[in-house]
Amino acid sequence: MTEAQRLRYRVFSQEMGARLSPPPGSPPGLDIDRFDPFCEHLLVRAVERGTRGPVVGTYRVLSPSQARKAGGYYSDAEFDLAPLAGLRARAVELGRSCVHADWRLGGVIMGMWSALGEYMLRHGLDTMIGCASIGLADGLLPALALWEGLRHTHLAAPQWRVTPHCVLPGASLDEPLATPAAPRAMPDAPPLIKGYLRCGARVLGPPALDAQFNTADLPMMLRLQDMAPRYRKHFLEAA
Numbered sequence: 498m499t500e501a502q503r504l505r506y507r508v509f510s511q512e513m514g515a516r517l518s519p520p521p522g523s524p525p526g527l528d529i530d531r532f533d534p535f536c537e538h539l540l541v542r543a544v545e546r547g548t549r550g551p552v553v554g555t556y557r558v559l560s561p562s563q564a565r566k567a568g569g570y571y572s573d574a575e576f577d578l579a580p581l582a583g584l585r586a587r588a589v590e591l592g593r594s595c596v597h598a599d600w601r602l603g604g605v606i607m608g609m610w611s612a613l614g615e616y617m618l619r620h621g622l623d624t625m626i627g628c629a630s631i632g633l634a635d636g637l638l639p640a641l642a643l644w645e646g647l648r649h650t651h652l653a654a655p656q657w658r659v660t661p662h663c664v665l666p667g668a669s670l671d672e673p674l675a676t677p678a679a680p681r682a683m684p685d686a687p688p689l690i691k692g693y694l695r696c697g698a699r700v701l702g703p704p705a706l707d708a709q710f711n712t713a714d715l716p717m718m719l720r721l722q723d724m725a726p727r728y729r730k731h732f733l734e735a736a
Contacts, residue, residue, distance in 0.1 A: 501538045501555040501593075502527040508595040513632060515710040528593070535559060536592075537616070543600065543607040553600040556609050557593040560620060572628055575705040576716050583624065584718075588624035589617060594689060606692060619692055623721045627688045628714035631704065637667060638712035643686055644668050644704055653699035653718060661705035665713045668703040681736040693717055696728040713715040 505528035509515040519529040537558045543550035564570050570590045572578060581588065591613070596605050617623070631640040648670065652658070658670070686694070701716035721729065 498533060498538050499527065500552040501540060502529055502533065504552050504555055504597060505593055505595055508597070509710065512598065513710070514634070518652070518709065525600050532559060532567055532571050532592075533557070535563040539609050539612045540615070540617065541592060541596075541600075541605050541612075552595075553597040554605040555593070555595060556591055556613065558613070558616060559590040559592065560622070561588060561644070564590065572626060572716065575628060575663070575707065575714055576624075576661055578659055580657055580659055581701075584624050584626075584720075585621070587622050589620075589622045591625055591627040601688070606689070616720070625698075625719045626701075627717060627718050628705070628707075629687070630707070630712035630714050631687060631690070633711050633713060637665065637713075640665060641667050641684075642705060644689075644700075644713075644715070647686075647694075647700045647715070648703075651694055651698070651700050652713070653701050657699070657701055657718060659701045659716050661703055661716075663706045663708075665704045665706045668713070670703060685701055690715065690717075693719060695725065697724045699723070 503526060506517070506526055509528055510517050519527065520531065523529045534733055535657075537560070539556040539558060540552045541554035543553045559567065559570060564585070570578065571592050572590060578585075594609075613625075631643060633640060644665070696719060698717050698719035701718055704713035704715045707714050
């Protein structure tokens with residue numbers, strides 16, 4: 498877990514400028530929060546000259562049983578997840594995903610997804626939820642433009658839609674969803690969000706503002722039954 502926390506600190510704090518708030522007495526140079534002890538941490542390591550190298554990718558996984566012990570999901574602090582109540586018993590929350598800057602290639606993400614597929618099958622889980630972040634270093638407009646595109650193309654069915662506790666200024670569902678005359682191109686999105694969308698993930702509602710990380714956090718859900726066939730085949734076969 499410490500290696501994952503060190504990589505997270507490097508990416509979130511040193512690279513992205515997040516204002517982390519670790520518990521008092523935490524060692525320096527680590528991203529630590531209260532959910533870490535309840536989670537399992539998927540790690541991808543580099544292989545250097547045939548030997549095990551440093552961690553270059555990580556995912557934090559919170560199972561339903563551990564979420565109950567933790568008092569809820571991390572996402573509960575950002576969204577009202579009441580519409581997902583019927584799914585929680587078989588829903589795993591993904592979070593704190595990051596990849597070292599030198600290793601942001603498809604192979605690292607696929608390694609983490611292969612491990613995640615094995616984890617879900619082993620524990621009888623069928624739904625993934627979590628927050629996918631859009632950096633706000635360039636202001637609100639890129640995040641708002643992405644949300645405006647995704648609300649027309651990848652919005653979840655009404656019964657699954659959640660509400661942010663702190664909505665990103667300018668983002669809402671108040672305007673009616675017009676049916677586009679032609680299919681829209683995939684909006685410009687961070688690689689992780691693009692990967693989720695290609696697999697069949699749906700956006701659950703407007704993004705929340707995360708002032709600590711200076712991000713707009715999109716609530717997302719991917720159910721195995723909704724996964725695009727070619728990705729589902731790879732996901733489950735790899736598992």
